[in-house]
Amino acid sequence: MSFVDDSRRVGGASTRVIAVTGGKGGIGKTTVSINLGAALAALGHDVLLLDADLGLANVDVLLGLAPTLTLADVVNGTCELEDVILDGPLGMRIVPAASGIQHMAELDTRERAGLINAFGQLERRQDFMIVDTAAGIAANTLDFCNASHEVLVVVCDDPASITDAYATIKVLNQSARRHRFRVLVNMAEDDRQALRLYARLLEVCDRYLDVSLDFAGNIPLDTRVSTALRRRQCLVQSFPTSPAAQAFKKLAQVTDNWPAPRSASGRVEFFVERMAQAESLRRVAQL
Ligand SMILES: Nc1ncnc2c1ncn2[C@@H]1O[C@H](COP(=O)(O)OP(=O)(O)O)[C@@H](O)[C@H]1O
Numbered sequence: 375m376s377f378v379d380d381s382r383r384v385g386g387a388s389t390r391v392i393a394v395t396g397g398k399g400g401i402g403k404t405t406v407s408i409n410l411g412a413a414l415a416a417l418g419h420d421v422l423l424l425d426a427d428l429g430l431a432n433v434d435v436l437l438g439l440a441p442t443l444t445l446a447d448v449v450n451g452t453c454e455l456e457d458v459i460l461d462g463p464l465g466m467r468i469v470p471a472a473s474g475i476q477h478m479a480e481l482d483t484r485e486r487a488g489l490i491n492a493f494g495q496l497e498r499r500q501d502f503m504i505v506d507t508a509a510g511i512a513a514n515t516l517d518f519c520n521a522s523h524e525v526l527v528v529v530c531d532d533p534a535s536i537t538d539a540y541a542t543i544k545v546l547n548q549s550a551r552r553h554r555f556r557v558l559v560n561m562a563e564d565d566r567q568a569l570r571l572y573a574r575l576l577e578v579c580d581r582y583l584d585v586s587l588d589f590a591g592n593i594p595l596d597t598r599v600s601t602a603l604r605r606r607q608c609l610v611q612s613f614p615t616s617p618a619a620q621a622f623k624k625l626a627q628v629t630d631n632w633p634a635p636r637s638a639s640g641r642v643e644f645f646v647e648r649m650a651q652a653e654s655l656r657r658v659a660q661l
Pocket residue numbers: 398399400401402403404405406431509560561593594595596597599600603618
């Protein structure tokens with residue numbers, strides 16, 4: 375059964391869902407989500423950023439947006455999903471953080487179906503959905519990653535970051551048989567350091583896991599990142615020529631070349647559906 379009338383979708387192409395994760399907090403997941411999303415939007419794509427982190431430095435706070443409605447209101451039936459979506463930089467659209475999506479396990483079947491349907495009935499086709507995940511490897515974060523087409527693991531030059539990235543990859547591999555991961559090095563001093571870091575993660579993964587890693591690139595350490603943040607602006611928009619913004623544009627081009635999902639799995643509502651399934655499977659396993 376299809377939830378959507380395909381005639382409303384321009385070209386009927388699928389949505390590529392990318393989860394941005396990494397285990398550790400403070401490694402730049404939200405920075406990457408916002409700026410990759412904005413850089414993809416600048417390439418002319420329709421981008422939806424789903425903030426799946428209820429932490430303090432969440433997407434709407436960093437961009438100075440003030441959401442009045444959240445997914446919880448959609449679930450309650452008090453508003454439409456379109457009413458919740460905020461306009462972000464460069465035409466990117468943002469679904470702000472909400473307990474509605476954090477506690478999918480607590481939704482009953484009707485509420486869950488309502489949420490899935492709401493994503494399926496979005497007026498605009500999305501080329502990309504970026505999911506900014508919370509720190510740590512909580513079950514919910516794993517579900518978001520498992521439901522996505524691509525998992526972008528962010529690492530930086532910190533032993534804890536490598537350990538956390540490895541732990542994230544290991545648990546995603548074991549819980550969902552996911553084999554392919556994209557790795558983005560953030561805050562590297564230069565390309566050589568970024569590649570060295572990637573090689574370290576690759577070595578430990580090759581030794582203990584049956585996974586394949588792809589180097590997605592590196593975002594240099596750049597003071598303009600925090601300057602933009604203080605101004606509640608997106609780096610790619612406010613400092614487009616800065617080294618980090620250039621690197622985000624390059625990353626957007628790389629991302630754009632990743633293979634598109636097969637059409638049936640490329641609908642945003644399938645993502646929500648997979649999320650819901652993951653939650654219920656986990657609950658059954660815990661019984
Ligand atoms: N490439 C970078 N260069 C300089 N500072 C960065 C870079 N990426 C992230 N930061 C800074 O690191 C801090 C944590 O980033 P954030 O995106 O909130 O991490 P996370 O979402 O993983 O917790 C922020 O202050 C941000 O400005």
